[in-house]
Structures are given as structure tokens and as C-alpha cells.
Amino acid sequence: MTAGSRSVAVVGVALSDCGRVDDATAYTLHAQAARRALADAGLGREVVDGFASAGLGVLAPVEVAEYLGLRPTWVDSTSVGGATWEVMAAHAVDAIARGHANAVLLVYGSTARADIRAGRRTGDLSFGGRGPAQFEAPYGHTLIAKYAMAARRHMVEHGTTVEQLAEVAVQARANAALNPEALHRDPVTVDDVLSGPMIADPFTRLHCCLRSDGGAAVLLAAEEYVADCRTAPVWVLGTGEHVSHASMSEWPDFTTGPAAVSGRLAFARAGLRPEEMDFAELYDAFTYMTLVTLEDLGFCAKGEGGAFVGKGRLLVRGGELPVNTDGGGLSAQHPGMRGLFLLVEAVRQLRGEAGERQVARRGRTGEPPRLGVVSATGGWFCSSGTLVLGRE
Numbered sequence: 001m002t003a004g005s006r007s008v009a010v011v012g013v014a015l016s017d018c019g020r021v022d023d024a025t026a027y028t029l030h031a032q033a034a035r036r037a038l039a040d041a042g043l044g045r046e047v048v049d050g051f052a053s054a055g056l057g058v059l060a061p062v063e064v065a066e067y068l069g070l071r072p073t074w075v076d077s078t079s080v081g082g083a084t085w086e087v088m089a090a091h092a093v094d095a096i097a098r099g100h101a102n103a104v105l106l107v108y109g110s111t112a113r114a115d116i117r118a119g120r121r122t123g124d125l126s127f128g129g130r131g132p133a134q135f136e137a138p139y140g141h142t143l144i145a146k147y148a149m150a151a152r153r154h155m156v157e158h159g160t161t162v163e164q165l166a167e168v169a170v171q172a173r174a175n176a177a178l179n180p181e182a183l184h185r186d187p188v189t190v191d192d193v194l195s196g197p198m199i200a201d202p203f204t205r206l207h208c209c210l211r212s213d214g215g216a217a218v219l220l221a222a223e224e225y226v227a228d229c230r231t232a233p234v235w236v237l238g239t240g241e242h243v244s245h246a247s248m249s250e251w252p253d254f255t256t257g258p259a260a261v262s263g264r265l266a267f268a269r270a271g272l273r274p275e276e277m278d279f280a281e282l283y284d285a286f287t288y289m290t291l292v293t294l295e296d297l298g299f300c301a302k303g304e305g306g307a308f309v310g311k312g313r314l315l316v317r318g319g320e321l322p323v324n325t326d327g328g329g330l331s332a333q334h335p336g337m338r339g340l341f342l343l344v345e346a347v348r349q350l351r352g353e354a355g356e357r358q359v360a361r362r363g364r365t366g367e368p369p370r371l372g373v374v375s376a377t378g379g380w381f382c383s384s385g386t387l388v389l390g391r392e
């Protein structure tokens with residue numbers, strides 16, 4: 001923070017009902033998550049003077065704010081794909097620090113799984129026919145294919161193997177087994193991942209995120225609100241954001257994502273280093289995302305991600321760097337945009353409220369973690385938002 005500005009904390013977090021929620025609308029899930037986050041903080045909605053939402057309605061966040069009975073004086077509807085919520089959080093932190101808002105509520109909800117089951121149209125993931133994507137879509141550049149191309153490039157340049165990518169899915173599932181809110185909890189092996197149906201080479205089904213319903217909410221507030229909250233504050237220590245490209249032809253290096261910039265900014269602004277983090281919550285729509293984001297954030301050198309994710313390093317139990325402690329988008333939940341879920345899980349970990357999946361501070365068994373990093377990716381490595389969070 002700049003001199004003279006206010007410190008900002010996360011004071012309330014919550015999930016709506018998640019997994020398969022056939023009897024709810026997306027608005028219902030927004031409301032459910034928002035109510036729960038305010039209750040978690042022990043504050044009433046009257047304190048909320050800032051609101052951020054995206055992905056629902058023509059006038060989001062206006063429509064969602066109205067549905068929740070809010071009349072904010074600061075709003076954000078930034079939409080940069082999966083990184084939306086981390087970028088919004090960064091904007092909210094800046095607004096609160098400078099006195100433009102006091103308490104900002106971020107809310108998301110989606111019935112992505114129920115929509116598919118009901119045969120409702122959920123969008124075109126190829127983004128064909130719009131803007132620069134029209135020149136790529138005719139050649140089969142779906143969203144999944146774009147990630148698969150990037151993974152193949154990493155394999156060619158750095159010798160990364162499909163077995164190493166599969167390790168990411170195996171460890172995510174092991175973490176999900178400790179999370180009662182995870183949609184998939186049964187263990188899987190590397191062979192299970194490799195033998196599944198091919199989706200986009202080299203990705204089989206278990207290399208790809210699941211599809212779920214669900215919502216989440218996070219309440220950020222100025223330091224003077226902390227004393228009135230029922231939960232311990234989790235402080236936002238540093239933020240970073242970056243956008244890279246929309247067209248694959250404009251992406252200079254398929255093996256480096258925008259988190260290389262957003263992460264560098266967040267760590268520098270926090271005055272901290274990657275090796276000081278007790279855990280990481282990373283967007284994982286595909287196994288490759290986890291691997292390359294670990295490289296981009298500086299947890300290992302470029303090209304060493306394949307070796308880094310081996311030997312159980314990402315596990316909650318016994319892992320050197322627990323990653324996606326709730327099971328991630330690969331096993332816990334992924335209702336379309338998962339960035340807000342990363343923040344909820346990180347806060348629960350830092351508060352010591354994660355139950356069986358609770359991680360500890362490095363080298364101090366039994367003590368809750370002190371520091372964590374959250375980094376989300378949008379589009380096909382088009383955007384990134386990173387936040388460094390801490391208990392102190």
C-alpha cells in the first residue's frame with residue numbers, strides 16, 4: 001500500500017450450495033453466497049458500499065446488486081475470463097485503500113452443470129465469429145484445443161511428459177478427498193488419467209476440469225471494520241494483474257503465461273518471495289495450467305514444472321507446497337469461472353478453518369499457515385490476477 005492509505009482485509013467468505021444444484025437459479029446462488037459471506041463476517045448488508053460481479057445479466061453488476069438489495073456507490077464489472085475475480089479484488093483493494101469504498105462485496109454464481117443437463121445453451125467456447133477469433137475458430141481452435149497446443153509446446157521445448165501432467169490431476173483428487181464439499185473425491189491414479197477418453201491431445205478427460213453448479217462470495221473491508229467482525233482478518237498484502245493476448249498468433253511464448261507478470265508484481269508489492277508462501281491456490285481448468293503457473297510465479301525455473309509437481313509436492317498431507325487444497329477445478333468444483341473459489345479457500349486456510357485439508361505454516365506443525373498466494377488465469381492464458389494474502 002502507498003503511504004497514508006488504509007490496509008484492506010478479507011473479512012467474510014462463503015460458498016453457495018455447490019456440485020449439482022438443479023433447483024436453483026444463478027441469481028439464487030449469488031444471493032445464497034452473499035448472505036453467507038456477510039454472516040461469516042458478522043456484518044449486515046448496510047455496510048456494503050462497493051459491489052463487483054460479472055458473468056450474469058446484461059447490466060451486471062447492476063442487476064445482481066438490485067437482486068441482493070444493494071445500492072453501491074462503487075462498482076466493478078471487469079470481465080477477463082477466469083482471472084476476473086482476482087483482478088476485481090485488486091481493484092477493490094485499491095478503492096478501499098484510497099477511501100473510494102469501505103466494504104466491497106464480490107459475488108459469483110453459475111448453474112453451468114444444471115444448464116447442460118437441462119439442454120440449455122451455455123455459450124460457445126470456441127468464441128468463433130467474433131473479433132480476431134474468427135481467424136482461428138475455423139481451424140478447430142476451441143478453448144480446450146488452445147490449452148492442449150500450449151501443453152504440447154511445453155512438452156517439446158522442456159521434455160515435460162504426459163505422466164507429469166497426470167500427477168497434477170492425481171494430487172488434486174487426493175486433496176479433494178479431504179474436502180466434504182468437493183464433487184469428486186474417489187482416488188485416481190496416473191494410469192486412470194492416461195487411459196481416459198481423449199479430449200484434446202494430450203488431454204484426456206481427467207486432465208480437464210469438471211463442470212458444476214455453484215457460487216461464492218468474498219467481502220473486503222477497510223482496516224477500521226475489522227474490530228466489528230466475528231472472524232480473524234486475512235490481509236491483502238500485494239496484488240498484480242496482466243493481460244497478454246486474445247489470438248494465439250499474438251502469444252509470443254506458449255510456455256509462459258501472464259502470471260509471470262502479475263505474480264512478479266504481487267510479490268514485489270507485498271515485499272515477499274514465492275519461497276515464503278505456505279500454500280498456493282491456482283486456477284486449474286487443465287493440468288497444464290497448474291504446472292506452468294507454478295513456473296510463472298517463480299516456485300521453480302521455467303521448464304522444471306514437470307519435475308516440480310512430482311513426488312507428492314502439491315499434496316495437503318506431506319506436500320512441500322500444498323496447491324489447490326480443496327481439490328481445485330479438477331476435482332472440487334468448477335462452475336464456469338473459478339477465481340472467487342480460490343480466494344475463499346485461501347482465506348479458510350489462513351484462518352485455520354479448513355478441517356481435514358488444513359495445511360500448516362512451513363516448518364511449524366500445528367500452526368496455521370501465515371502466507372498464501374492466489375493466482376487465476378483467464379481465457380487461454382489471456383489474463384492473470386495474483387494476490388498475496390497473510391494473517392499479519
